[in-house]
Amino acid sequence: MSTAQKPPPDPTTGPPAERHEDQGVDKAQYGLAALLAALGAYTIFDATTLKVGFADPVGPRVFPYLIGSVMVLLAVLLAVATSRGDRGEKEEGEDIDPDAAPDMVTVLKLVGILVFNIVAIDFLGWAITGAILFAGCAWSLGSKTLLRDVLIGAVMSVGSWYFFFSGLDIPLSPGILDGIL
């Protein structure tokens, strides 16, 4: 998705929140509009490859055609609105500092750890990757106590493995610990 290509935020101007409109054009929104247009166009293209059955007057195409076309239309509207300076209200929350510049390094670290989990879970098993996942995320988010984090992560991942295995009869990937767990 188009998350990486954010414009450099401007922390120097004016009071934050509410007055987003004053900060000019949000260029990343053009990227979003392009993405939506591509998605809509692909949806339409994909629908053309479908076969329509005999007894089916509507068929599997109509709904995707409809959705794809509206999507393209919305993309155009978004691009127009963007050029007029329309901005989204960024979501706020308990732990969000609206004044701070977005910290994309942390996000990339987290994404990297999640990717590692995807790649390694079958081979290493959840008991190991889960622990790495927890400790790695805590490290990315600024925790300084690596050893403690790994221990907490290990307790959580091994615990959840056994919870699903014996409690719910769902064997999560044991990986290289097969036979030991």
Added chain:
Amino acid sequence: MESLSLLWGGLEAAFTPTNLLYAALGVFLGTFVGVLPGIGPAMAVALLLPVTNGMEPTQAFIMFAGIYYGGMYGGSTTSILLNTPGESASVMTAIEGNKMAKNGRAAQALATAAIGSFVAGTIGTLCVVFFAPAMAKVAVKVGAPSYFAMMLLAVVLVTSVLGSSKLRGYIGLFTGLTIGLVGLDLSTGQPRLDFGNPLLAGRIDVVVVAVGIFALGEALWVAAHLRSRPLTIVPVGQPFMGRDDWSRSWKPWLRGTAIGFPFGAIPAGGAETPTFLSYLLERRLTKNKHEFGHGAIEGVAGPEAANNASAAGTFVPLLALGLPVTATATIMLAAMQGFGIQPGPQLMEDEPDLVWTLLASLLIGNTLLLVLNLPLAPLWARLLRTPRPYLYSGILFFASLGAYTVNQQPFDLFLLLLFGLLGFAIRRFGIPVLPLILGVILGPLMEVKLREALALSDGSLSGLFNEPLAILIYIVIALVLIVPPVLERVHGRGDTPAREREEQMSDS
């Protein structure tokens, strides 16, 4: 009266020690997760879904009911003690609730929220008991055209009435509808938007979508903006209320319930409007007007009751029509679908035991909420101090665990990450979550009904308009779409590009 005896049967079925344990566990887990900052009720339910994986439907629903109410109450606790509501429905609670807490009246604020939630939830659930079967009886006769129209009304209402930007609402909705397209076409069995991947052709599990967008998206978004200085948390003792608090609270509870329930029950979506209305009403009616804005207990009691009553009300369209109108209800619907149960008019006839047990467990969950949460409040308050690295690592850990347990496929973890990034993007661009998730769930249902209706008319569009109810609903949809912009134009106040365009035109 028939409803009452059926409810009694449901209560008997739910009142086994095992089931009570599940309900209590659900309430506990729901509150636990809901209290954690950054986690709203929808995310709490999504994260806790996998726990019910191996269970019987009845027990799973009983636990959901507990999680549902627990998650809602947890959210109110957070907004009272932290002054930053995790979801729009708690905004009103936070205004007066946090002021009360700062004046040293946190205990009373939490108590009036808990008891008000209990009163509203109980009355609300009893109303569901009376309204849902009646509505289902009518709904059984509703044909595909009207059904399609109703779903259209629900998505239009949710998309265009709520939220500040309609354009962004519709972008969310159609992104959701596109996600809902992925997988085998239900009637011809051809894969759509599967990118040649057989795992995608088998349809994406809604749990993965919901957990990705709610949990992963939120965690990544917060990680990018984590505040370095933690918020001040007001210490809290045992919740209690004095005589004066009771006499000032009970009327707002009842009024809030009366406002909240109808908003939940008609598919108009969201607890924002009723909580706001309740707040305005209490401010108008109170004898202590000078206290409003400085921590008036009426301002907590009313909106909190309205919030819970509207949450109970959403079960009417959910059970009777299969129409979810809030994010949390959408995930409940997904959960039921996961158990092979399709809520709707047929469900009441086919599996009455299940429905009545669910309704009974809502009552039980609500009572347990009060019993558990009054004494546990100090513990919940301590949870708010969880170090943030652990909190968000925990969310990412459980989100991955939840997505993985669905099919034990690493590919689901990949999808989870993809939807997590989507969740990040929609938060960045101010695209609302609710229309998106509603599109994912309702899209496939809408297509089924659309094709059913058009198959009967042999493809002619007239097939969509051959029921009086359908025509009536289309008129309502047209009004919803046309009236607000016209009013805006007449009053001459709008802050969207339309307004700018008007200004440019008047300038030239």
